[in-house]
Amino acid sequence: MRFHVLGIGPIGSLIAFHLRRTLPQSTPVTLVVKSKSRARMIRAADGIAIETGGTSVVQKGFEVEIFEPLEEIVQDLVQGNTILPFTSSKPKRVGELAPTKENMDNLNRPIDSLIVCTKAQTTTGIFKRLKRRFTPQSTIVLLQNGMGVYEQLVTDVFRNPLERPQFVIATTTHAARAKSHGDIFHTIHIGHGELVFGVVPDPLNKRDFERSKDDPSVLIHERTLSLDDIAPSSQNPTSHRYGTLRATVAALSGMVQLNPVWETFSDLQIRLRKKLVINAIVNPITALIGTSNGSLYGNEFVRHIIKALCDEACAIFAKEYAGTLNWVPNLSPTPEKDEDDSNSRYSDSNDTPISEYSIPRGLHSEELQREVSRVIQRTSLNYSSMLVDTWKGRETEVEYLNGHLRRMGRQYGIPTPTNDLLYNLIKFKEVAVPAVRF
Numbered sequence: 369m370r371f372h373v374l375g376i377g378p379i380g381s382l383i384a385f386h387l388r389r390t391l392p393q394s395t396p397v398t399l400v401v402k403s404k405s406r407a408r409m410i411r412a413a414d415g416i417a418i419e420t421g422g423t424s425v426v427q428k429g430f431e432v433e434i435f436e437p438l439e440e441i442v443q444d445l446v447q448g449n450t451i452l453p454f455t456s457s458k459p460k461r462v463g464e465l466a467p468t469k470e471n472m473d474n475l476n477r478p479i480d481s482l483i484v485c486t487k488a489q490t491t492t493g494i495f496k497r498l499k500r501r502f503t504p505q506s507t508i509v510l511l512q513n514g515m516g517v518y519e520q521l522v523t524d525v526f527r528n529p530l531e532r533p534q535f536v537i538a539t540t541t542h543a544a545r546a547k548s549h550g551d552i553f554h555t556i557h558i559g560h561g562e563l564v565f566g567v568v569p570d571p572l573n574k575r576d577f578e579r580s581k582d583d584p585s586v587l588i589h590e591r592t593l594s595l596d597d598i599a600p601s602s603q604n605p606t607s608h609r610y611g612t613l614r615a616t617v618a619a620l621s622g623m624v625q626l627n628p629v630w631e632t633f634s635d636l637q638i639r640l641r642k643k644l645v646i647n648a649i650v651n652p653i654t655a656l657i658g659t660s661n662g663s664l665y666g667n668e669f670v671r672h673i674i675k676a677l678c679d680e681a682c683a684i685f686a687k688e689y690a691g692t693l694n695w696v697p698n699l700s701p702t703p704e705k706d707e708d709d710s711n712s713r714y715s716d717s718n719d720t721p722i723s724e725y726s727i728p729r730g731l732h733s734e735e736l737q738r739e740v741s742r743v744i745q746r747t748s749l750n751y752s753s754m755l756v757d758t759w760k761g762r763e764t765e766v767e768y769l770n771g772h773l774r775r776m777g778r779q780y781g782i783p784t785p786t787n788d789l790l791y792n793l794i795k796f797k798e799v800a801v802p803a804v805r806f
């Protein structure tokens with residue numbers, strides 16, 4: 369069985385580094401990079417370096433696949449350049465690489481397990497192109513900021529549950545950044561946190577991956593999730609319908625230096641919502657103002673925005689929670705409303721005041737506000753990913769952060785004026801031409 373990691377930014381590098389250290393050398397780990405120049409950079413760096421507390425460790429032993437190899441090959445043929453070999457240490461002429469059956473086989477080979485660390489906004493497009501490489505035996509781990517990618521993938525790409533791969537959804541509170549602009553495979557692990565993940569329930573309902581958590585023969589506080597509920601252990605994970613899922617959950621759980629936590633899918637929903645709120649506050653404010661995360665700390669004006677957005681989010685979550693049994697994603701389409709629609713038109717159908725809904729633990733506005741402050745403090749030296757995206761003139765993740773909250777607000781009849789203002793400002797910033805100072 370082979371693991372692929374897609375999206376080798378700071379978090380992708382951290383994951384790939386620890387995955388390689390956790391798995392036996394006989395299990396290949398392939399980094400999927402978007403261009404030949406990235407592949408060349410990995411080669412120049414001779415692996416992935418992670419720096420913690422001033423000490424760098426380099427992890428070698430990766431294979432590299434270029435995401436759009438055919439384009440690269442054509443370009444190389446035209447330019448007569450060399451191209452990086454996937455595994456050998458000696459550069460080859462493109463002519464040696466392009467036509468070999470082995471290389472073409474690599475690119476057509478089914479993917480057993482893929483950990484996705486790309487930005488949410490690029491994911492569906494990538495999957496549309498990679499789709500043919502997935503089977504129902506494959507496993508996909510989504511480790512990204514924001515919410516809504518899984519729902520988008522099952523709506524737009526993997527519509528048929530019979531053909532759908534297994535999904536794991538993950539979130540992390542680790543903070544990392546590239547050492548320098550030109551040295552993207554040297555990552556500084558600046559904030560230690562957790563890697564939390566949960567398995568999406570079997571779309572075919574054939575297996576309960578969390579069966580042991582409900583085992584009445586065991587005392588409640590002694591019940592734990594068990595890999596055996598996913599699939600029996602076997603020498604060859606690809607021989608069982610859920611074998612790669614088991615192996616992937618085992619690999620994630622084995623990355624002990626990242627403090628992995630395997631949670632029930634229902635508990636994971638709380639974490640995802642907390643992180644959504646953190647990112648829907650810290651990312652747009654820092655991107656709009658151009659400051660590090662830490663500069664938000666203790667500022668009274670920022671505090672008003674944090675409170676207002678947490679109040680909005682808490683009201684949405686309370687309403688959402690009341691309408692579901694166990695947080696399993698509701699895949700019914702969310703109504704899209706016109707930009708100038710007033711929130712007041714989406715009234716609560718039964719007019720129950722929000723204060724009477726029970727708020728899921730951890731998602732009270734005050735708890736969310738405290739969590740935002742903690743993250744701001746813990747990542748104070750960080751430039752948020754959205755600020756970096758705006759510096760680079762890239763589309764941001766706002767659609768999966770504030771955009772997601774905005775759609776939920778409309779779905780549940782909760783006005784979200786503070787969130788919408790941040791959303792609209794970021795959307796404007798993505799296209800606005802900055803004034804030139806004179």
Ligand SMILES: CC(C)(CO)C(=O)C(=O)O
Pocket residue numbers: 513543646647650651661743747750751752753754
């Ligand atoms: C937690 C935070 C805000 C750290 O920078 C982050 O996740 C991001 O930048 O996207």
